[in-house]
Amino acid sequence: MDLVGRRDALNAVAEVLAAGSGALVAEGPAGIGKSRLLEEAAGLARARGMTVAYGRATELDRVAPLSTLLRALARLDAGGRDDGPVSVRGGGGADGFAAVERAGAVIGRAALTRPVAVVLDDAQWADELTCLALRHLVPELAGSPVVWLLGQRPFPARAAMDALVSGGARRVTLPPLDPGEAAQFCALLLGAEPGPSVLELARAGGGNPFLLEEVLNGLRAQGRISVTGGVAEAEGSELPAGFGAAVERRLRDLPAEARRLLEAGAVLRRPFTVHEAAGLLGAPPGALLGHVEAAVRAGALAGTGDRLTFRHDLIREAVYDGLPAAVRAALHREASAVLRREGRPAAEQAEHLRHGARAGDVAAIRELRAAAEDMTDVAPSAAADLMLRALELAAPAAPGTPAAHERQGLAARVVRLLASAGRLAEAREVADARDVSLGPAEAAGVALGLAEALKHTGDDRGVIRRTARALALPGVPARERARLLAVRAHALMMAGEIDAADQAAAAAVASGEAFAQVVALEARSAVALFRGGAEDALRHAERAVALADAAGGEAAHRHPRLWLGAALTALDRFEEAEETYAVVERESGRLGTAWSSPLLHRFRAGLLLAAGRVDEAAAEAETGLRVVHRLSASALTPVLLGVLGQVALLRGDLEAARAHVDRARDLCGDTPGLVAAELHWRRLLLAAAPPDRTLPPADPFSQGGRPARHERAGALAYLVVQEPWEAARLRALPGVREFVRDLARRNPGVRSLTAAAAHVEGRLEEAIELYRDAPRPLGLAAALDAAGRHAEAREVYRRCGIFRSPSGDQPEGAGDDRRGGGGTGPASTAAGAHTCTPRDCGWAALTPAELRVVRLVAQGMTNREVATALFLSRHTVDSHLRHAFAKLDVHSRVELTRHVLTHDHPD
Known part of the structure; x- marks a missing residue:
């Protein structure tokens, strides 16, 4: 039947398909016609010669990582290449992020041959990993011939869809049919002009096509629709209240056994086999065949291969909601047992236990815990729901009972899972509710789980308070005490309490507990850098690595x-640092430790900046911001923005530099700590830049009359060991020369620091020669510039990808040089989006790093292949390509290739 009243929505779909790239989210209540619209959209895409990957989420997808997207990608032919098939490993090492990247590679590879349309219906049920994939892949593939068409109900709301819309996806809301459209719908359905009684039904139906269709078809099946003189009338004009009543009216004449079949299918919550339904009902499969035929004839079920599915999910929901609660619970318990016999995934079995288990059921508690642990890495929110249910089942158990034994450690695990899923308010609620009812060990475990979560969100003061409360409890076991001290050390360090942090870390190391030792030694390494001791930082980090490698597991x-x-970078040992970060990238992929990704991008950005690879440093920082947003791990956002501010300052783009640093400062607020202190020095560097040069005469180590020397000295030491050449900009400030001189004296083996000391004291020729023997070209360029050797400085800056001198002495032709954009201009956003101005657009605006990437892309390489060829991270390649697309105003790789063929003149 034709789509009625959906012309605007179809036009929107056609526009997105014609653009060849982008995303559209169709939204509306159940039965409004989203699925019908997406089916039509898929047909339009096929007519355009696009490859269509079509998938529909089910309510059980929430416990099946990446299942929604995988069903759609099954339609794409990977052709035996090493991009596919995509899978998610089970177990604690599940690598969800790698699976998302592999899914993106499958889509990208398919798009090299033909444009692709990925169509996902009922996205409100999509699992966490599919939602993560959408947030990641839709913007990542924005330059490829890939169109995303998604349908969802308004409830339950999914943040992934809102993020897509805020990122540029088009939202189409399907409204109810107006009276004229409803009349047209009735005419098409009945093959006759609707009379007053039918129009009254249409009015009462509120413009919902599915409800109206169900009622009219039901009446027609009962012989209660008559057509006289081409006009259709209905016998009885009362519309049943709601979908449930409409479905009940439609199915009330089915035999009782067929109704039981529908009830079993409704409980299974996904396409099901006759064998599964028979097991749930305790009947031979053959006995159900006649009932299957009756349900199909009634329009309730449809066959899809060897499985049965409800013709519309609303029918399934109505049948399910009509079951008494006790019957539902019993069927869910039986469903878990049936699915176990059928070899279905443990998470699916556990989902039925979540709805059907009774309090104190030890077996159910164990199964829920095991399933939750298995899916923790890729679906922490769904895992948290399973673990919460296990905690509820175990909570009433009397001390000493098996259920009470199973309860041990549950509260702490629930808190960690809720926190890792971003559900911090619930995590706090569980933690606060359990504080007084748990023994010391479990109370400490709950505090530890919440403290780790708060640390990743940047709430260091909250971590300090929680760990202090837990450590004050009597009888806290040594293992939990050591771990609490280690996490506390990190928080104290970031809060600027360096000495207290080192003391807490030293106590954790002395405990001998492997995990606590590794975490504490990481803190001691960072503390050493904040104190300016690079060799000490290296010693602590090397010991932490050795312990972690020996212990394995969570360490x-x-x-x-x-x-x-970070320590190797501070010591000018850049090649070793780069190799070390490559190991981290491989290991984090293997272990599925997504939390480490933003930190890796932050450290890598610092290394690339130190090495003078400015474009790559900016790309790495921008990628870090996107990952931070994706993981809702905001603690690193200000630091990454600070790196982008520094890059913009180096390029002479003061407006962008101030925008980045000001935004970072706003995110930090008035909370003191090392990040705030680092931003203080970033602002001073901006003030020292031409044309302002308005450094304050006051003591830069104090703040508003409040002593802040310790944390600000720590932040300055950390900045100087990363960017030694910048100290010269601040040499007019009281105490800075002496500070840098002392830093160089305490690190005699670091050539860059010795050069920086000469630089701040004005011994420029000595500084130049020292910088020549160090691996930091930006320091050499800055010293050459200060010595008046501008031509040499310009050449060094150009090799670093900088075409505007930070000193204010513009290179010849700088006003016409168009390679200064690189993604850090005023239009850049926290997510790394780039919109260039006219003078920064076009082929000449591409940086050398971007040129290397687009040349390889034009040869047909995927982003992954380009990354391998250039020894870059794939995320860095993504950022370079995104900037190139914006500067060239292109939207596909085909257009990009045309630019390469037209303009490229390889050096």
Whole structure:
């Protein structure tokens, strides 16, 4: 039947398909016609020669990681290439992020041959990993010939869809049919002009096509629709209230056994086999065949291959909602047993236990815990729901009973899962409710789980308070005490309480507990850098790596090589640092430790900036911001924005530099700590830049009359070991020269720091020669500039990808040079989006790093292949390509290739 009243929606679909790239989200209540619209959209896409990947989520997808997207991608032919098939491993090491990236590779590879349309219906039921994939892949593939068409109900709301719309996806809301459209719908359905009684039904139906169709078809099946003189009238004009009543009216004449079949299918919550339904009903499969035929004839079920599915999910929901609660619970318990015999995934079995288990059921508690642990890495929110249910089942158990034994550690695990899923309010609620009812060990475990979560969100003061409360409890076991001290050390460090942090970390290390030692040594390594001791930082980090490698397990999941790479960078050992970060990237992919990704991008950005690879540093920081947004891990956002501000400052783009640093400062608020102190020094560097040069005469180590020397000195030391050349900009400030001189004296083996000390004291020729023997070209360029050797400085800056001198002495032709954009201009956003101005657009605006990427892309390489060829991270390639698309104003790789063929003149 034709789509009635959906012309605007169809036009929107046609526009997105004609653009060849982008996303559209069709939204509306159940029965409004989203599925019908998406089916029509898929047909239009096929007519355009596009490959269509079509999938529909079911309510059980929430416990099946990436299931919604995988069903759609099954339609794409991977052709035996190593991009597919995509899968998600089970177990604690499940690598969800790698699976998302592989899914993106499958889509990208298919799009090289033909444009692709990915159509996902009922996205409100999509699992967490599919939602994550959408948030990640839709913007990542924005330059490829890939169209995303998604349908969802307004409830339950999914943040992923809102993020897509805020990121540029088109939202189409399907309204109810107006009276004229409803009349047209009735005429098409009945093959006759609707009379007054039919029009009254249409009015009462509120313009919902599915409800109206159900009622009219039901009346027609009962012989209660008559057509006289081409006009259709209905016998009885009362519309049943709601979908449930409409479905009940439609199905009331089915035999009782057929109704039982529908009830079994409704409880299973997904396409089901006759064998599964028979097991649930305790009947031979053959006995159900006649009932299946009756349900199909009644329009309730449809066959899809060897499985049965409800013709519309609303029918399934109405049947399910009509079951008494006790019957539902019993059927869910039986469904778990049937699915176990059928070999279905443990998470699906556990989902039925969540609805059907009774309090104190030890077996159910164990199964829920096991299923939750299995899916923790890829679906933490669904895992948290399972674990919460296990906690509820175990809560009433009397002390000493098996159920009470199973309860041990549950509260702490629930808190960690809720926190890792971003449900911090619930995590706090569980933690606060359990504080007084738990023994010391479990109370400490709950506090530890919440403290780790708060640390990742940047709430260091909250971590300090929680750990102090837990450590004050009597009888806290040594293992939990050591771990609490280690997490507390990190929070104290970031709060600027350096000495207290080192003391807490030293106590954790002395405990001998492997996990606590690794975490605490990471903190001691960072503390050493904030104190200006690079060799000490290296020693602590190396010990942490050795312990983690020996212990494995959760200690290895802490990735101490991140801190090792930072120490190696401070010591000018860049190649070793780069190799170390490559190991972290491989290991985090293998272990599925997504939390480490933003930190890896932050450390890598610092290394690339130190090495003078400015474009790559900006790309790495921008990617870090996108990952931070994706993981809702906001603690690193200000630091990454600070890196982008520094890149913009180096390029002479003061407006963008101020925008980045000001936004970072706003995010930090008035909370003191090392991040706030680092931003203070970033602002001073901006003030020292031409044309302002308005450095304050006051003591830069104090703040508003409040002593802040310790944390500000720590932040300055950390900045100087990363960017030693910048100290010269601040040499007019009281105490800075002496501070840098002392820093160089305490690190005699670091050539860059020795050069920086000479630089701030004005011994420029000595500084130049020292910088020549160090691996930091930006320091050499800055010293050359200060010495008046501008031509040499310009050449060094150009090799670093900088075409405007930060000193204010513009290179010849700088006003006409169009390669200064690179994604850090005023139009850049936290997510790394780039909109160039006219003078920064066009082929000449591409940076050398971007040129290398677009040349390989034009040869037909995927982003992954380009990354391998250029020894870059794939995320860095993504950022370069995104900037290139914006500067060239292109929307596909085909257009990009035309630009390469027209303009490219390889050096």
